[in-house]
Amino acid sequence: MAQINQNYRKLAAGYLFPEIARRSKSYLEAHPGTHLHRLGIGNTTEALPPAIIEGLREQVERLASNATYSGYGDEQGSLPLREALVSYYKAWGVNLQADEFFISDGAKADAANIQSLFVEDSIVAIQDPAYPVYVDSNVIAGRSPSFDHSRGYYDKFVYLQGLEEEGFVPSVPTEKVDLIYLCNPNNPTGAVANHEQLKGFVTYALKHKAVIIYDAAYSEYISDATLPKSIYEIEGAQQCAIEINSFSKFAGFTGVRLGWTIVPHALVSEESEVGELHKMWYRRQCTFFNGASNIAQAGGLAALTPEGLVQSRATVAYYMENARIIREGLLGLNLKVYGGDNAPYLWVKTPLGLSSWQFFDKLLNECQVIATPGSGFGPAGESFIRFSAFGHRENIVAAMQSIKDNLRLENQNER
Amino acid sequence: MAQINQNYRKLAAGYLFPEIARRSKSYLEAHPGTHLHRLGIGNTTEALPPAIIEGLREQVERLASNATYSGYGDEQGSLPLREALVSYYKAWGVNLQADEFFISDGAKADAANIQSLFVEDSIVAIQDPAYPVYVDSNVIAGRSPSFDHSRGYYDKFVYLQGLEEEGFVPSVPTEKVDLIYLCNPNNPTGAVANHEQLKGFVTYALKHKAVIIYDAAYSEYISDATLPKSIYEIEGAQQCAIEINSFSKFAGFTGVRLGWTIVPHALVSEESEVGELHKMWYRRQCTFFNGASNIAQAGGLAALTPEGLVQSRATVAYYMENARIIREGLLGLNLKVYGGDNAPYLWVKTPLGLSSWQFFDKLLNECQVIATPGSGFGPAGESFIRFSAFGHRENIVAAMQSIKDNLRLENQNER
Numbered sequence: 001m002a003q004i005n006q007n008y009r010k011l012a013a014g015y016l017f018p019e020i021a022r023r024s025k026s027y028l029e030a031h032p033g034t035h036l037h038r039l040g041i042g043n044t045t046e047a048l049p050p051a052i053i054e055g056l057r058e059q060v061e062r063l064a065s066n067a068t069y070s071g072y073g074d075e076q077g078s079l080p081l082r083e084a085l086v087s088y089y090k091a092w093g094v095n096l097q098a099d100e101f102f103i104s105d106g107a108k109a110d111a112a113n114i115q116s117l118f119v120e121d122s123i124v125a126i127q128d129p130a131y132p133v134y135v136d137s138n139v140i141a142g143r144s145p146s147f148d149h150s151r152g153y154y155d156k157f158v159y160l161q162g163l164e165e166e167g168f169v170p171s172v173p174t175e176k177v178d179l180i181y182l183c184n185p186n187n188p189t190g191a192v193a194n195h196e197q198l199k200g201f202v203t204y205a206l207k208h209k210a211v212i213i214y215d216a217a218y219s220e221y222i223s224d225a226t227l228p229k230s231i232y233e234i235e236g237a238q239q240c241a242i243e244i245n246s247f248s249k250f251a252g253f254t255g256v257r258l259g260w261t262i263v264p265h266a267l268v269s270e271e272s273e274v275g276e277l278h279k280m281w282y283r284r285q286c287t288f289f290n291g292a293s294n295i296a297q298a299g300g301l302a303a304l305t306p307e308g309l310v311q312s313r314a315t316v317a318y319y320m321e322n323a324r325i326i327r328e329g330l331l332g333l334n335l336k337v338y339g340g341d342n343a344p345y346l347w348v349k350t351p352l353g354l355s356s357w358q359f360f361d362k363l364l365n366e367c368q369v370i371a372t373p374g375s376g377f378g379p380a381g382e383s384f385i386r387f388s389a390f391g392h393r394e395n396i397v398a399a400m401q402s403i404k405d406n407l408r409l410e411n412q413n414e415r
Numbered sequence: 416m417a418q419i420n421q422n423y424r425k426l427a428a429g430y431l432f433p434e435i436a437r438r439s440k441s442y443l444e445a446h447p448g449t450h451l452h453r454l455g456i457g458n459t460t461e462a463l464p465p466a467i468i469e470g471l472r473e474q475v476e477r478l479a480s481n482a483t484y485s486g487y488g489d490e491q492g493s494l495p496l497r498e499a500l501v502s503y504y505k506a507w508g509v510n511l512q513a514d515e516f517f518i519s520d521g522a523k524a525d526a527a528n529i530q531s532l533f534v535e536d537s538i539v540a541i542q543d544p545a546y547p548v549y550v551d552s553n554v555i556a557g558r559s560p561s562f563d564h565s566r567g568y569y570d571k572f573v574y575l576q577g578l579e580e581e582g583f584v585p586s587v588p589t590e591k592v593d594l595i596y597l598c599n600p601n602n603p604t605g606a607v608a609n610h611e612q613l614k615g616f617v618t619y620a621l622k623h624k625a626v627i628i629y630d631a632a633y634s635e636y637i638s639d640a641t642l643p644k645s646i647y648e649i650e651g652a653q654q655c656a657i658e659i660n661s662f663s664k665f666a667g668f669t670g671v672r673l674g675w676t677i678v679p680h681a682l683v684s685e686e687s688e689v690g691e692l693h694k695m696w697y698r699r700q701c702t703f704f705n706g707a708s709n710i711a712q713a714g715g716l717a718a719l720t721p722e723g724l725v726q727s728r729a730t731v732a733y734y735m736e737n738a739r740i741i742r743e744g745l746l747g748l749n750l751k752v753y754g755g756d757n758a759p760y761l762w763v764k765t766p767l768g769l770s771s772w773q774f775f776d777k778l779l780n781e782c783q784v785i786a787t788p789g790s791g792f793g794p795a796g797e798s799f800i801r802f803s804a805f806g807h808r809e810n811i812v813a814a815m816q817s818i819k820d821n822l823r824l825e826n827q828n829e830r
Binding site for chain 1: 430456463484523524533547555670684707
């Protein structure tokens with residue numbers, strides 16, 4: 001008599017993006033023919049640059065001939081790609097070995113699966129607000145007994161709030177925790193920790209033998225050269241941190257699918273041997289994964305060539321110009337705006353005392369603009385909304401024009 | 416203080432394919448310049464057919480232009496691809512809905528992850544011999560307390576032996592189990608269950624509210640039209656079975672990565688509501704996965720066109736001709752050979768009372784041929800070796816010639 005994993009039933013209903021899709025759809029049904037300006041989901045929109053396209057094309061042609069066809073590759077990814085990543089990290093002074101990299105089909109899967117390495121009763125610390133995957137994967141794995149509807153929190157998890165007055169970078173936990181998820185630059189707030197702040201987390205982790213799961217998927221959006229791009233820029237981090245990253249937002253691979261995770265040989269946890277966590281992840285990937293697509297890997301390798309890097313960074317700069325336009329537009333309406341300088345997300349305080357979803361509805365109804373309600377990322381996100389800078393320039397400009405022309409900020413009683 | 420998931424330490428050492436690689440490498444180091452005939456790993460070798468290459472090319476070009484670029488797709492895969500799979504199943508009388516299909520990056524990941532839907536104390540039944548992923552994923556998930564070195568079995572798992580005298584198709588469990596993994600056609604034995612045998616499993620599962628995890632990755636190799644290609648050809652299977660399949664062996668996507676899993680709405684387990692398991696897998700995939708590569712999906716769609724099907728099946732026929740050549744060669748040496756008629760694997764009884772690894776070494780040393788020791792798939796695989804029919808024709812012919820010329824079957828005392 002097979003019985004279901006009851007942890008799934010603990011997951012709070014109403015996944016954020018499906019709910020946005022539902023409300024957008026009903027608006028369109030009620031207002032047929034309307035054009036919606038979508039600044040919600042963080043999805044890339046610009047074509048892949050020529051160097052990457054060429055890399056993809058070449059791999060497709062290799063698959064077309066018996067002489068160059070290849071089947072299964074190594075589960076941990078192709079060696080040339082891992083070596084290119086070693087060089088990529090060297091550029092900002094981080095020394096890693098090729099076999100410390102595990103190529104995957106994207107950061108989301110790794111961020112969700114990495115908890116498999118740790119015992120079920122681990123105490124998990126998660127930023128609030130945060131990308132939902134860290135929370136949900138740990139709920140499914142049984143690390144929370146229940147969802148507390150009154151607080152909006154899962155019991156037993158430790159939430160690290162990114163407070164407005166602290167620029168949304170959380171402080172280290174005040175209690176003992178085992179796993180600490182850090183998304184830096186943060187999705188959704190766009191906040192980026194400086195060297196000193198990251199050092200605080202590394203010091204905490206080394207002291208308490210905690211492990212930091214560091215999601216750096218937006219690291220290429222950091223333009224301030226004084227800010228670290230990798231947790232391994234902090235001394236001691238290789239003993240206490242796993243870093244996850246992705247070609248999605250950097251090189252436009254949201255649909256192509258490619259990412260990587262670094263599990264250093266030096267990483268240890270309580271009672272583990274040096275090297276054991278590295279070997280466990282290798283075993284986990286060999287068992288649960290069969291390697292990323294060789295076409296995607298060829299594209300990733302092309303993205304890491306000098307030409308590919310220049311072209312990919314030009315696309316990043318394009319999105320960051322979008323961010324500047326959004327920021328200026330919103331500041332012009334006297335809204336409070338955070339992020340958007342070293343991250344493709346802008347975190348905006350809702351006006352008029354509105355809740356996140358109320359402001360979502362107001363933007364939708366008055367301006368036909370979709371943004372992402374901050375409360376969908378956790379209770380501390382309430383009264384904020386996230387704007388994404390991913391989009392074609394003309395759409396970003398049109399969205400901001402619509403907000404400027406149509407958003408009614410004077411009337412507090414309209415709802 | 417992070418602590419590791421101790422279940423990883425329960426995994427028996429010496430993963431099969433790495434050990435084969437190690438022995439091959441040391442042979443080559445001792446005999447530099449030797450050519451090895453590799454009939455071991457089941458990895459495709461033939462170029463992708465033109466219709467699929469064209470599908471891949473077109474998607475790469477779509478990514479090169481802003482007008483046709485696309486980023487994140489649905490986690491469950493593109494609707495046209497799922498609809499094409501609906502039609503694919505209709506061809507042998509199986510009616511499924513598009514939203515019962517979940518596109519993935521391959522059968523291995525799904526076969527390893529599907530156990531997440533069920534409680535940790537589920538009793539798992541696994542074929543012996545079997546592809547190692549079913550066992551290892553359940554060990555990591557904590558479903559066995561320990562490995563019994565004397566028996567070569569994980570405690571608490573129920574092993575269903577495919578006995579030689581029964582053609583290696585196992586009988587239904589004699590005790591109550593919760594999950595039943597069936598790989599059909601079987602890897603490694605090449606055995607294929609007939610309608611009556613599969614009906615036995617479905618009847619058992621319905622009676623005991625067990626769930627069958629049916630891995631059909633080799634279904635396209637079934638040439639005998641009387642044998643079922645899908646578990647859903649058996650009445651009642653939609654209430655008790657999940658089917659996993661792949662483009663890897665059918666369309667040569669071992670490196671491109673694409674598969675699918677079917678979780679029918681009708682599937683139930685003890686205490687689950689109708690539709691709940693379907694929704695759970697949807698939630699699981701939305702949380703742990705971000706969709707298969709859109710390039711791979713375009714290739715999959717091309718593989719399912721009439722042209723793509725004809726061309727892919729021609730490659731399957733090519734491998735099956737290899738299987739025929741291997742079979743005839745081995746039968747000519749009076750070896751006992753199973754499988755290879757409806758599966759790309761031949762399951763060969765070791766001669767001279769040799770163990771699987773002894774015969775592996777003998778083939779390597781005398782014939783420079785690599786096959787896969789049967790004992791690596793479970794204790795019941797001892798005294799068998801697996802030949803894979805994946806390879807270029809000339810290599811298969813050369814390997815068989817080398818076996819014919821060099822294998823010494825008369826001398827029992829050589830080792």
